[in-house]
Amino acid sequence: MFDALQSKPPVRILVQTLTHLVPGGNSIERTDFILDRMCQYHWNCDFQSSKFRQTSYNDFFALNNRRCFFLVDYGESENDDDVPVLSYEWTGKSLKPLPQLAKDPKIQTKLKNEVPFTPQPSKRERLPIREIVQSRLYRKADIPPSELDHMREHLEDLQWLKAHVKPRLWQTFVAEANGYRSYGASEIEE
Numbered sequence: 001m002f003d004a005l006q007s008k009p010p011v012r013i014l015v016q017t018l019t020h021l022v023p024g025g026n027s028i029e030r031t032d033f034i035l036d037r038m039c040q041y042h043w044n045c046d047f048q049s050s051k052f053r054q055t056s057y058n059d060f061f062a063l064n065n066r067r068c069f070f071l072v073d074y075g076e077s078e079n080d081d082d083v084p085v086l087s088y089e090w091t092g093k094s095l096k097p098l099p100q101l102a103k104d105p106k107i108q109t110k111l112k113n114e115v116p117f118t119p120q121p122s123k124r125e126r127l128p129i130r131e132i133v134q135s136r137l138y139r140k141a142d143i144p145p146s147e148l149d150h151m152r153e154h155l156e157d158l159q160w161l162k163a164h165v166k167p168r169l170w171q172t173f174v175a176e177a178n179g180y181r182s183y184g185a186s187e188i189e190e
Contacts, residue, residue, distance in 0.1 A: 011075065013039075014070075015034065019066040019125070032047070035054055039052065056071070057110075059139055060138035061139055071111075131148055133161060137172060149185075
């Protein structure tokens, strides 16, 4: 079967929007929605992780009215500087061209240094579990049982988390943690 994408040149598609404009319930639904819209707009197909690379920034869906970004990369290149960046804004209804976004020096620096087109080996150290859990809460993402167990076993991490998230996100965490408990584990109090 012929893959029409194989004949397409490498490109980066960058979309800026506000968190509350992306429909869906949780982080996965919302991210899938916007990635599909980006690919449908540019390639007339849904996002497929086997064909495209993606990343997001500031996609804290638990907070309304936050500027966030989604990036889809396609193809390979010998020189990352040769790959065009096409930028758009998601209005809540459609994608609108926003060429000035890709020309912004801060955006160019972030793309070049932090999210290069050609994937590089990661140099970042793994974040502490409490910061991963904090990020999951702000992104409206599910928290894996292993991370819930870790938090339950480390009182200092629970105290840190409570001090570093909004009260409603703390309540969300407590409900999720108490909804999943290993046998004999105590409840977390609000």
